Amino acid sequence: MIQTDIPIFLASKSPRRKKLLRQIGLNFKVKAFDVEENFSVNDNPVKLVKKLAADKLEAAKNKIVNSIIITADTIVVRDKKIIGKPKDEKEAIKMLGLLSGNKHYVYTGFAVFNGVSGKTIIDYEKTCVKFRELSDDEITEYVETGQPLDKAGAYGIQEDYGAVFVERISGDYYNVVGLPLAKLYLRLKQVL
Amino acid sequence: MIQTDIPIFLASKSPRRKKLLRQIGLNFKVKAFDVEENFSVNDNPVKLVKKLAADKLEAAKNKIVNSIIITADTIVVRDKKIIGKPKDEKEAIKMLGLLSGNKHYVYTGFAVFNGVSGKTIIDYEKTCVKFRELSDDEITEYVETGQPLDKAGAYGIQEDYGAVFVERISGDYYNVVGLPLAKLYLRLKQVL
Numbered sequence: 001m002i003q004t005d006i007p008i009f010l011a012s013k014s015p016r017r018k019k020l021l022r023q024i025g026l027n028f029k030v031k032a033f034d035v036e037e038n039f040s041v042n043d044n045p046v047k048l049v050k051k052l053a054a055d056k057l058e059a060a061k062n063k064i065v066n067s068i069i070i071t072a073d074t075i076v077v078r079d080k081k082i083i084g085k086p087k088d089e090k091e092a093i094k095m096l097g098l099l100s101g102n103k104h105y106v107y108t109g110f111a112v113f114n115g116v117s118g119k120t121i122i123d124y125e126k127t128c129v130k131f132r133e134l135s136d137d138e139i140t141e142y143v144e145t146g147q148p149l150d151k152a153g154a155y156g157i158q159e160d161y162g163a164v165f166v167e168r169i170s171g172d173y174y175n176v177v178g179l180p181l182a183k184l185y186l187r188l189k190q191v192l
Numbered sequence: 193m194i195q196t197d198i199p200i201f202l203a204s205k206s207p208r209r210k211k212l213l214r215q216i217g218l219n220f221k222v223k224a225f226d227v228e229e230n231f232s233v234n235d236n237p238v239k240l241v242k243k244l245a246a247d248k249l250e251a252a253k254n255k256i257v258n259s260i261i262i263t264a265d266t267i268v269v270r271d272k273k274i275i276g277k278p279k280d281e282k283e284a285i286k287m288l289g290l291l292s293g294n295k296h297y298v299y300t301g302f303a304v305f306n307g308v309s310g311k312t313i314i315d316y317e318k319t320c321v322k323f324r325e326l327s328d329d330e331i332t333e334y335v336e337t338g339q340p341l342d343k344a345g346a347y348g349i350q351e352d353y354g355a356v357f358v359e360r361i362s363g364d365y366y367n368v369v370g371l372p373l374a375k376l377y378l379r380l381k382q383v384l
Contacts, residue, residue, distance in 0.1 A: 001333055001353070024356050132374060141193055161193070163366060164216050164377040173365040174355060182324060185356040 002026055002185070004192050006116055008068040011060035016158060016178045017072060024181055028070075033059040037073070041081045048082070049073050049109025049124050057111040057120070068191065069113045074178050076153030078104040086154045092143045095154035099165075100134040104153065106176045110184055114191040121187045125180035127171030129157075134165060194218055194377070196384050198308055200260040203252035208350060208370045209264060216373055220262075225251040229265070233273045240274065241265050241301025241316050249303040249312070257307055260383065264302040266370050268345030270294065278346045284335045287346035291357075293325040296345065298368045302376055306383040313379045317372035319363030321349075326357055 001024075002008075008028040010021055018030055035056050039048050052073035060069050076083040078098050086092035109124040142161055148154040155162035158177045174181040194200075200220035202213055210222055227248050231240050244265035252261045268275040270290050278284035301316040334353055340346040347354035350369045366373040 020355075023351055024353055132378075157365075159215055161216055163212075163373045165374070166364070167374055168363045169365060170362045171360050172358070173349075173361060181355045182357070182359055186324075 002188055002192070004068070006066070006068050006114065006192075009060070009064050009070070011056055011064070011069055011071045014072075014178050016156075020174055020177060020179045020181060021070075024185060031060070031064060033063065035059045037084075039075075039082055039084070041083075043082055045075060045077050045082060045105070045107045046109075046124055046126075049075055049107045050122050051109070053109035053111040053124075054122055057113055057122075061113065061115070065115055067115045068188070069115065070110065070184070070188075072108055072110040072179055074106060074108045074152050074175075076104055076106055078102065078153075083153050085152055086149060089143050089149070092148045092154040093139055096134060096139045096142070096148070096165075099131045099153060099155070100139070101131060103128055103130045105129070106153070108175050108178065108180055110179065110187075112184070112187050112191050117191070119191045121191055123183060123187055125172050125175040125183050127169055127173070127175045129169050129176060130167045131165050132167040138165075194380055194384070196260070198258070198260050198306065198384075201252070201256050201262070203248055203256070203261055203263045206370050208348075212366055212369060212371045212373060213262075216377060223252070223256060225255065227251045229276075231267075231274055231276070233275075235274055237267060237269050237274060237297070237299045238301075238316055238318075241267055241299045242314050243301070245301035245303040245316075246314055249305055249314075253305065253307070259307045260380070261305045261307065262302065262376070262380075264300055264371055266298060266300045266344055266367075268296055268298055270296040270345075275345050277344055278341060281335050281341070284340045284346040285331055288326060288331045288334070288340070288357075291323045291345060291347070292331070293323060295320055295322045297321070298345070300367050300370065300372055302371065302379075304376070304379050304383050309383070311383045313383055315375060315379055317364050317367040317375050319361055319365070319367045321361050321368060322359045323357050324359040330357075
């Protein structure tokens with residue numbers, strides 16, 4: 001388990017990330033900052049998620065001192081195009097239509113920083129997700145619940161009806177939720 | 193979504209299964225029965241989990257009428273040997289040592305039964321799980337939390353520290369938790 005006297009901060013607004021860190025017994029506080037997340041659909045996914053995590057870390061470092069800081073960013077990639085969060089219900093329906101019956105990739109970039117030693121690690125994880133074929137009715141019903149609207153790729157895999165769309169995954173499941181727990185845990189140990 | 197006027201019963205004591213069915217918006221009640229779960233380590237995993245699910249269904253059918261009944265059973269298989277729930281802390285430590293650094297397979301057999309039409313489907317799902325190399329200290333610390341003691345293979349993947357042991361999975365994540373949500377959902381639609 002992670003044991004340290006240094007305070008730990010999760011710099012993220014995501015309630016899902018908060019829950020994941022609680023699950024592994026980490027003692028931490030949450031402090032989120034607004035960081036602009038600009039990207040173009042053709043950006044390199046690995047470079048992009050690592051850059052977004054690094055940008056979030058820079059914003060947090062100005063406000064949080066002598067602490068461990070964790071930041072993260074998750075994107076969805078289908079057919080080499082980056083898919084962000086849907087603007088509205090219409091866009092959510094379009095996104096789910098693209099994912100239906102196909103494989104896509106979820107990338108989470110994350111940063112861990114020890115503000116006492118100055119040690120930083122920026123890393124990422126990639127998971128392949130295969131959706132089964134969805135009917136138009138299923139997509140519409142799901143979008144009407146409002147659940148997909150704040151999520152990259154317009155679906156949630158945890159605590160969400162979106163789970164029944166996922167036929168199989170290859171890789172770290174928690175990476176799809178928003179934090180690759182196994183890798184993050186190892187990297188946290190490395191900066192301590 | 194699953195819509196029916198027929199009452200739905202989950203015949204399982206598992207709090208994890210109850211939570212998974214809630215996640216997909218199913219309206220159901222829980223009624224569990226004691227069924228003997230006998231097996232030998234060399235049993236065929238697919239036949240075994242389907243038989244255990246069928247046995248649980250038979251026990252439930254005597255008590256629940258004119259309803260839809262869901263039953264399930266989950267086992268862990270490592271190196272072609274079936275691993276059940278650990279008897280005590282010592283056995284949990286031994287099981288986690290076997291899983292450390294290796295791949296294993298999780299099988300969940302399930303039954304869905306419509307007590308009005310008489311239609312029954314018995315099916316299963318298989319997921320491959322790869323553990324990273326665990327240190328003896330990590331295993332001991334985890335076992336001391338008590339979390340692995342009521343779980344097949346001596347670990348939990350959801351709402352549990354065991355998540356940081358899992359490097360990657362191939363297949364349905366929820367199958368490892370205790371119910372293959374995507375397949376169960378489709379089979380439920382088929383018996384309605």
